[in-house]
Amino acid sequence: MSDPGSPDQPVRVVVIGADAAGMSAAHQALRTAASRGRHLRVTALERTERTSYSACGLPYLIAGEVAGADALVARTPAEHRAAGIDLRTGVLATGVDLDVRRVHAVGPDGGSLVVEYDELVLATGATPRIPSWAQADGGLVPGVAPVKTLDDGPAWDALLQEATADADRRGELVRAVIVGAGYIGVEMAEALLARDCEVHLLAPGGVLPGFEDPVRERMGAVLAASGVRVHAGRRADGLRRRADGRVAAVRAVDLELPADVVVLATGVQPRSALEIRGGSLPTGDLGAFAPDERQRLAPHVWAAGDCATVEHRLLRRRVFLPLGTHANKQGRVLGENLGGGAARSAGALGTAITRFRAGGHHLEVARTGLGEADARDAGFEPVALLTEGTTISGYLPAAPSAAVWVLADARSRRLLGVQIAGGEGAAKRIDTAAAVLWAEGSVDDLAQLDLAYAPPFATVWDVVQIAARRLADRI
Amino acid sequence: MSDPGSPDQPVRVVVIGADAAGMSAAHQALRTAASRGRHLRVTALERTERTSYSACGLPYLIAGEVAGADALVARTPAEHRAAGIDLRTGVLATGVDLDVRRVHAVGPDGGSLVVEYDELVLATGATPRIPSWAQADGGLVPGVAPVKTLDDGPAWDALLQEATADADRRGELVRAVIVGAGYIGVEMAEALLARDCEVHLLAPGGVLPGFEDPVRERMGAVLAASGVRVHAGRRADGLRRRADGRVAAVRAVDLELPADVVVLATGVQPRSALEIRGGSLPTGDLGAFAPDERQRLAPHVWAAGDCATVEHRLLRRRVFLPLGTHANKQGRVLGENLGGGAARSAGALGTAITRFRAGGHHLEVARTGLGEADARDAGFEPVALLTEGTTISGYLPAAPSAAVWVLADARSRRLLGVQIAGGEGAAKRIDTAAAVLWAEGSVDDLAQLDLAYAPPFATVWDVVQIAARRLADRI
Secondary structure, three states, rough: OOOOOOOOOOOOEEEEEOHHHHHHHOOOHHHHHHHHHOOEEEEEEEOOOOOOHHHHHHHHHOOOOOOOOOEOOOOOOOHHOOOOEEEOOOOOOEEOOOOOEEEEOOOOOOEEEEEEEOOEEEEOOOOEOHHHHHOOOOOOHHHHEEOOOOOOHHHHHHHHHHHHHHHHHHHOEEEEEEEEOOOOHHHHHHHHHHOOOOEEEEOOOOOOOOOOOHHHHHHHHHHHHHHOOOEOOOOEEEEOOOOOOOOOHHEEOOOOOOEEEEEEOOOOOEEOOOEEOOOOOOOOOHHHHHOOOOEEEEEEEEEEEEEEEEEEEEEEOOEEOOOOHHHHHHHHHHHHHHHOOOOOOOEEEEOOEEEEOOOEEEEEEEEEEEOHHHHHHOOOEEEEEEEEEEOOOOOOOOOOOOEEEEEOOOOOOOOOEEEEOOOOOHHHHHHHHHEEEEEOHHHHHHHHHHOOOOOOOOOOOOOOHHHHHHHHHHO | OOOOEOOOOOOOEEOOOOOOOHHHHHHHHHHOOOOOOEEEEEEEHHHHHOOOOOOHHHHHHHHOOOOOOOOHHHHHHHOOOOOOOOOEEEEEEOOOOOOOOOOEEEEOOOOOOEOOEEEEEEEEEEEEOOOOHHHHHEEEEEOOOOOOOOOOOHHHHHHHHHHHHHHHHHOEEEEEEEEEOOHHHHHHHHHHOOOOEEEEEEEEOOOOOOOOHHHHHHHHHHHOOOOOOEEEEEOEEEEEEEOOOEEEEEEEEEEEEEEEEEEHHHHHHEEOOOEOOOOOOOEEEHHHEEOOOEEEOOOOOOOOOEOOOOEEEOEEEOOOOHHHHHHHHHHHHHHHHHHOOOOOOOOEEOOOOEEEOOEEEEEEEEEEEHHHHHHOOOOOOEEEEEEEOOOOOOOOOOOOEEEEEEEEEOOOOOEEEOOOOOOOOHHHHHHHHHHHHOOOOEEEHHHHHOOOOOOOOOOOOOHHHHHHHHHHOOO
């Protein structure tokens, strides 16, 4: 009998989920194995017909900024197959037998399938949270949809075309209600304004609940100034339907908002509901798989991406942070380990960014590290300060404004978090703060850094540095 | 007798030079002293009538993008005086007696002046290098000028108006020759194109000599595509003059370029030529003052800004890096120490940025850390790689391109330098690399950072990370 990994006996890798994490893992595993003379045979089971696409691009696709859904695809099924991966689309994995190393699945024809593995990769992603009031007859109420999978893009396009034709007949605008005011909610508000809708945004926890008040207030003001009706503190709890079954209105306790279309932007949860037999797999926040820093979950089982937790470098614990950046990074680490290498995931800082742009308004927001409450809960003694400045020299025409919120620990002076709200060019400055957080730097480090200055790019002390310096002076 | 610093006996601080470094020092000294109950009396001697302005803004002023020269002034003489500084403009300091603590100067009326000090701040700045061939009759040949002081702004405006009137009569464009192709040379090429000149750029060491080839080539190509005639390898060595004495042409060995106006962009040198008596002051590169990390030069003597060296954090030695960012930072540290605090200058990385924009072309360039030759000279084992990508998701319309050059040490994997050339939004990404260099991070740190991603802001792996990752894979 030959060794596992030899040409005669390739290691049988089965990947469940053929999006960012799974396919990053698969390709990296093949590359690493090849460089080490190891042999792998990779089978990927994907429940849809789509692979490796940018879900983050969906709002821009729906807005009409992207040529078409295919443009969001980084690698097609054919490309994965050409790279040597046995990709099986339309296959829904339903369970895993850990002791005999078998995956149970339902094939495209509805028949059941069993796939044996030597190493299993769980990369099942996340799934939108669908409120019960949005469901009827085993599906979603017509006119109501999330924004998560690639096929949601063309579906939204069709829905909006139909609703626009209806509204045109009435001589009105399409009435769109967005349920949830996080990243997707805000991005869809931009997209639906671009599609000439009248946009209502239900924001039960206010706009951008993951941000601090100065950022939230600025986003709320720009949304309102652009004509978005923000309903803060309102939680949707029901629908009214038309005679034909389509949505007619969204209810939020005593408020009823007429609606031709409803966006569900109520967050996601890990898709980790496989039936596990012959053992158990460690899980964390929201039931997400909780792998170790090598992305290993259990003997012969690995996990990466939106179905898995990620180590938060400041909190020093694993959290659920379903973002494409982490999925790609974790997938790569997983693949390297699977291919015979030794890689470790370096963790995350909670960095995120988005924008809202409509009718001459442009607000960018970004965050990295902790918010004030999280920092206090984690045992820090946080001190925060907000500073207003401009992204470029104030004497140049239309220098965009930037508000920078900085959080540091009063005892150690360690930088804990930065949030930014501002005009064009403001938000990507968050990366500088993220790099300081990465190295566990202090608020003084951020204030003293040698950053790039020329009048069209920054003020002589960059606004992020001014903000850090002002806070440093107060600690 | 009372203590120095008491209300009866304030410490007499004399500052020579009332621009960024000197005035940052003066104001910070007053703030720090006030917070500690110390009393200072600050006198500032300034040879011009201008204070605290953005010399970096001059090309944009000349281009017509800034409302006027006054817009470049951060703080006027009146504002300094209102803050309690005894500012004396039109006073040229000529010498210092270290043993008796006296500054010798020439006043506005030409009379000599002696000013006593307890603590002396040298913030005399830098002065353009003026080639001997550009001089005549004790001044510059008419039509030839540098771009350094605030008054150079209106002077250039007048010169260009006059030259344009002349050229209009001839039915031609103004012929401008820029001598030197560093930052100022490139920025003035943009400004003079904006003023409808025919622009020739003499680049003896090629375009942007402080950058690596991939950046230089891209800038050379964009300059040429925008109609700038780049004369690489050509060193100006003489002028031809008209009968009325004005410049008629610039000579570079066997080349003669007709010229209505000539920009001297041949670099600067520290203005450190005071006559020092009663001791000596330490100097470094190009004769710049070489203070310690507290900005202290000698007992009771301090120095900051473009007249002084700055500690290079990677080279671990003091270098001449005349930039406004360092002047401001050093001035602040100096002032804090002078006011009774204890601050240290954290040093520099050689971060710099500029752009060239004309006729639909837009190229941004930036650098931080070491070039390959400098790194080798410093004892590192440098490995470099160039990576091309885009600043935002490629499926969005007109995603700007970005070329990122990364340098790391093959032995330690330490990041040594990054350079970027690209479209809108590319160059300021250098700050992320600067933050990693600041913390002495590795090329792996830069590759793994948790940076901000959303389609309108970045690719899912930011182009800077892709570049770092690709180099990391090769070491």
